[in-house]
Amino acid sequence: MNPAEGAGSLSAAVQAGLEGTGLASLSAGVRRLMDAYRSGEVPAAPVLTSAREVAAYAAYRMPATAAATGAAFAQMRRGLPGWTPATVLDFGAGTGGASWAVADQLPDAAGLTLLEQSGEAIRLGQAILAESTSGALRGAAWRRWRLELSDAAERAAVQDSADLAVAAYVLGELTERQQDRLTELVTGAAPAVLLLEPGTPAGHRRILAARARLLAAGYDVVAPCPHQLGCPLEVPGDWCHFAARLQRSATHRRVKGADLPYEDEKFSYVAAARPGVGSPDCPAGRVVRRPGQRKNLVTLDLCDRDGRATKLAVGKSKGEAYRRARKTSWGDRWDDAATG
Ligand SMILES: C[S@@+](CC[C@H](N)C(=O)[O-])C[C@H]1O[C@@H](n2cnc3c(N)ncnc32)[C@H](O)[C@@H]1O
Structure with missing residues (x-):
């Protein structure tokens, strides 16, 4: 067996969560999601609504978003020696990929809260996290949450509620006003913030807009930028992005119709922290x-x-x-x- 599919792995947990879901249904769901994501448009309606689409997301996107989040979080921690967040708030958690990746590096995490608008995503995410060997993931709190543009109660509910706030692959599903609102909520929620997007020019632009808001809110960029200045890759034909390699499970390969046993997930990200968090170590x-x-x-x-x-x-x-x-x-x- 591929070691990435062994007991306790995300692949094995997804497989268990998908038990009883037929391959034909999964493949149809994957095709629909691929079309939705490839269009690059802000979806007019929530994407992850039906059980079929949520299952497809878990089968072919969750391992990739988790791999990207794990890679970005590792770099964030390299930039903040001595910092180990105990509590994490995951905005737009989907089926829990980002939380899984973060918890994987935090064996002593005390509390994970996942905010998600789709009831079906919460249901499957709970089943997947229940398979984890991490007590924090098994005991995670899930809350039904939909981003509002001006809701003081929503803001108060998340204000200063965690050590780390994450929003992985969410900004791209939001209008520009909603993106600003999410960044505002995320910055109020925690002294350290990690935002990820697909590694496309558009994804990088969204990260840059969020980065500017984080800087204006008094955060310091921890990664990937080794400075707090303008981005030198914000030029036509270029953009800042990275790649995380992940092993594809047999199901992942089948539903995607892919032959290669691995794929490289391209992502853009920004990690930032308020002054006083850890002891920042900026690379050259x-x-x-x-x-x-x-x-x-x-x-x-x-x-x-x-x-x-x-x-x-x-x-x-x-x-x-x-x-x-x-x-x-x-x-x-x-x-x-x-x-x-
Ligand atoms: C591409 S998925 C990412 C899921 C997860 N963070 C991951 O990394 O795998 C985008 C998520 O954003 C959520 N989302 C989109 N628009 C939203 C909104 N207006 N309010 C709250 N959540 C939203 C979706 O329900 C979905 O779970």
Whole structure:
């Protein structure tokens, strides 16, 4: 068996949650969701409503959003040594992919609250989280929640209620006014915030708009940017995004009609924290493209501390820096010590 499908894995939990759901129904649901997401339009009506669509989401999107969230959260924690959130609030939780990924790295998490508008997503998400080996995931609180544009009670309900607020792959389903409102709620909810979107130009633009709001609210960007300045990748034809590799389960492959045993989920993200959270450790740069590897030479595309997009060539003559560069991946930090 693929180790990613073993007991306690997200794949195994999704499989258990989907028991009794036929492959034909799942595949039809996947086709409908793929059309909805590919259009890039803000959906006129909620996407995850029927049991069929929610099951399809869990089968083919949840593992990918969880992988992306896990990768972004790991970088966020690298940027905030000493910070371990105990409570997490997950906005637009869907079937719980982001919470699963975060809890995976927080064995001592004390409380997870998942906010979701779709009753069917909550039902399946609860079944999936019940399969987890994490007590925090099994004991997570789910709340029915739909974003309102001006509801003081909604704001009060989430205000300062967690150590970390997450919204993964939600902004893209909202109008611009709703996106601003969600960012406002998320910033009020926790001193540390993680937002993710698909790794497309449009997803990156939404992340940049949210980043500007976070900075205006007094947060410091922790990752991916090694600075608080304008984005050097906000230029035509470019955008800041990363990739998380995940193993596809047999069901995942079948419903997607895919042959490869893995896929690379592209994502854009911003992680930010109020001053005083952890001890921020800003790298010299962030690797913003897949590194180029040639004989005796590694080239790194970096977003650097001065807010510039730069290229760094590290030849074998650089010794330790070269060895580090060879082990460096897209999305990793590039630290001063490594420049040799
Ligand atoms: C693409 S799914 C992401 C789910 C989950 N965060 C993940 O990473 O897998 C988008 C989620 O946003 C929720 N959503 C969309 N519009 C919403 C709104 N107006 N109010 C509350 N939730 C909303 C949907 O119900 C859905 O669960």
